[in-house]
Amino acid sequence: MPRIRPFRPGDEPALAEICLRTADAGGDATGVFEDDDLWAEVFVLPYLSRHPDLAFVVEDDAGTPRGYVVGTPDTRAFEDWFATQWWTRFGARWPRPESERTRQDGTLIYAYGRRAGAEPYGDDYPAHLHIDLLPELQGQGWGRRLIDTLADALRERGVRGLHLVASSDNTGALAFYTRLGFAPLPSHAGVQAFAKTL
Numbered sequence: 001m002p003r004i005r006p007f008r009p010g011d012e013p014a015l016a017e018i019c020l021r022t023a024d025a026g027g028d029a030t031g032v033f034e035d036d037d038l039w040a041e042v043f044v045l046p047y048l049s050r051h052p053d054l055a056f057v058v059e060d061d062a063g064t065p066r067g068y069v070v071g072t073p074d075t076r077a078f079e080d081w082f083a084t085q086w087w088t089r090f091g092a093r094w095p096r097p098e099s100e101r102t103r104q105d106g107t108l109i110y111a112y113g114r115r116a117g118a119e120p121y122g123d124d125y126p127a128h129l130h131i132d133l134l135p136e137l138q139g140q141g142w143g144r145r146l147i148d149t150l151a152d153a154l155r156e157r158g159v160r161g162l163h164l165v166a167s168s169d170n171t172g173a174l175a176f177y178t179r180l181g182f183a184p185l186p187s188h189a190g191v192q193a194f195a196k197t198l
Contacts, residue, residue, distance in 0.1 A: 075122030
């Protein structure tokens with residue numbers, strides 16, 4: 001039976017692969033970008049680097065990761081760290097696009113624009129998360145358990161609120177977050193933000 005455990009160093013390649021296989025509104029994003037590695041460098045690996053203690057993995061009977069949740073207790077501090085310490089390493093590999101002509105351009109523009117206060121949700125809900133679960137474990141309660149595990153760890157730190165942002169095309173995820181008690185927030189076109197008091 002699958003089980004949830006804390007992140008361990010060495011999980012990074014498996015979690016990057018899960019990120020890629022679920023990044024296209026919940027579906028496989030392989031080939032959507034010119035460089036598949038971009039997904040993980042924006043949406044999972046920085047969290048593992050900054051807050052490995054707030055990363056949890058669901059693994060199958062063979063011990064293979066099949067899903068994860070990652071988070072930060074302080075979105076403002078995380079976004080400044082992302083901009084000044086994490087993303088600066090990738091300028092040569094992924095230069096800032098002049099305009100958004102492709103989906104990869106859109107994600108790069110987002111990555112280059114990350115900074116404290118760029119999104120308003122962190123003011124009232126300081127923590128945020130990213131969660132990805134491969135299809136074979138979806139609909140069995142593992143997503144809820146992963147989020148509950150992270151929420152418990154955040155509560156232990158005294159964090160009062162949690163938010164997340166999902167693609168508005170990912171209808172399954174949108175319904176899932178509502179069932180978990182997350183409330184929708186005013187959001188940009190193409191995404192839906194949700195928040196929950198802890």
